[in-house]
Amino acid sequence: MITVLETGVLNSVQDAGRFGYRHLGVSTSGVMDPVALRCGNALLGNAPDAACSEVQTFPFKVRFDKDVSLVVTGAQGVLTLGGRKILPWTVVTARMGDVLTLERPVIGARMYLCVCGGIDVPVVLGSRSTQLRGGFGGYLGRPLEVDDEIAGTGGRVPDGFGAIPPSEGLVGACVEEKEKTVTLRAIPATDYALFTEEAQARFWSTSWQITAQSNRLGYRLKGGALMLKHPIELRSYGVIPGLIQVPPAGEPIVQMADANTAGGYPRIATVIEADLWRLAQARIGSFVRLQRCDHAAGLEAMADVEKYLKSIQENSALYRKSFIRRDAGQTGKKS
Incomplete structure (x- = not known):
């Protein structure tokens, strides 16, 4: 207990x-x-x-x-x-x-x-x-x-x-300590082309600050409005953690673990699954930068995470096994 x-x-x-x-x-x-x-x-x-x-x-x-x-x-x-x-x-x-x-x-x-x-x-x-x-x-x-x-x-x-x-153990898990900025890889989403070229460029170049209105549902980012080419209304669609939506005010929201299951704001990009842990560890007031990648890079990054975890699992099992053998040997000597 x-x-x-x-x-x-x-x-x-x-x-x-x-x-x-x-x-x-x-x-x-x-x-x-x-x-x-x-x-x-x-x-x-x-x-x-x-x-x-x-x-x-x-x-x-x-x-x-x-x-x-x-x-x-x-x-x-x-x-x-x-x-x-x-x-x-x-x-x-x-x-x-x-x-x-x-x-x-x-x-x-x-x-x-x-x-x-x-x-x-x-x-x-x-x-x-x-x-x-x-x-x-x-x-x-x-x-x-x-x-x-x-x-x-x-x-x-x-x-x-x-x-x-x-x-320390994963490639790409870097934080720029001077600015307290974490870089997250993201893939352009379904509605990416609906944003102006200026908005698209600013999305990738801006250091977005995590605001105090962030929680387990989503992280609200501050750094300037992202404008659409034309006003548009979308049908509701499925929402997953990592999806970056842009509400009418223009500043992005990254969906997190308790994300709603459906939404209708334009989708500009999605943070790859392999980097969501880094966003979860980013503190209120710190900054994130989005780095464009594709699906192949996202899959490769996730394979690196699985390799890292598999190594820990295997090494831990060997460590526990060595203790079992040692204890068995000591018991045999005593008998």
């Missing part, structure tokens, strides 16, 4: 997402940073979609009521367990009674607390993720609150093993 001792608003239980129900108006939800989730689960030997706690407001503090292995991925900041500092992206073991504290990150926006076996909440429509607007899934369909007791399947794995964060 994990008891929440301190939390901010909108921290929640999430997994890889709720798929197969968008035609019924149910959004995907799930973690904003899927690479962080899958990496944490790989390090612990969990299923790739095992549920975790997504933390986006700090500090976040929990107490463990039994021994359990854990890893904190995503954003990087000060982490303490049982009064001692621990490293992010590294497996550690919490003892019964230990308190884990996640302080506000210095790099990135969201942290992910993954525990061995995953967080055990009811499966609703095929997922354990919290649908905050719908009020279902996750822990009682709402954000986590002080004194909540979250069940975990529990278990331990060898600790002291970690992973290189994707910001």
Whole structure:
């Protein structure tokens, strides 16, 4: 059992997402940073979609009521367990009674607390993720609150093993620290040709600032209006995370994990799936630049992500296996 001792608003239980129900108006939800989730689960030997706690407001503090292995991925900041500092992206073991504290990150926006076996909440429509607007899934369909007791399947794995964060381990995951700007690859979308040539050029050349009106539904960007060649009304169409829409005011909105399932604003581009984790870790007030690419480049980038995650999964499995062999050998010597 994990008891929440301190939390901010909108921290929640999430997994890889709720798929197969968008035609019924149910959004995907799930973690904003899927690479962080899958990496944490790989390090612990969990299923790739095992549920975790997504933390986006700090500090976040929990107490463990039994021994359990854990890893904190995503954003990087000060982490303490049982009064001692621990490293992010590294497996550690919490003892019964230990308190884990996640302080506000210095790099990135969201942290992910993954525990061995995953967080055990009811499966609703095929997922354990919290649908905050719908009020279902996750822990009682709402954000986590002080004194909540979250069940975990529990278990331990060898600790002291970690992973290189994707910001260092993936090609193209660069951030220009001077401007706090992250570059995102995007593919022109269905309505791209409806925008003026000036708007198209500005879309790719502008450093767009993430405004305070951004959340799990979408990131609103500020940097100037993008104009259409002619006013137009579109029929509603399906919406997915990463799609960049341009409402009448002219400033783009990037759809995120809790995106609506349908919309009608003109579509100028779509951020490739391989880069959505980087946008999820971009903080309010920071900047993004869009870099044009095509479908082939998007598929190649996603293949790089899968290769990175497969490497972590395989190395973690070898590490755990080596401990099993060592323990078996020590037992044989004693007997």
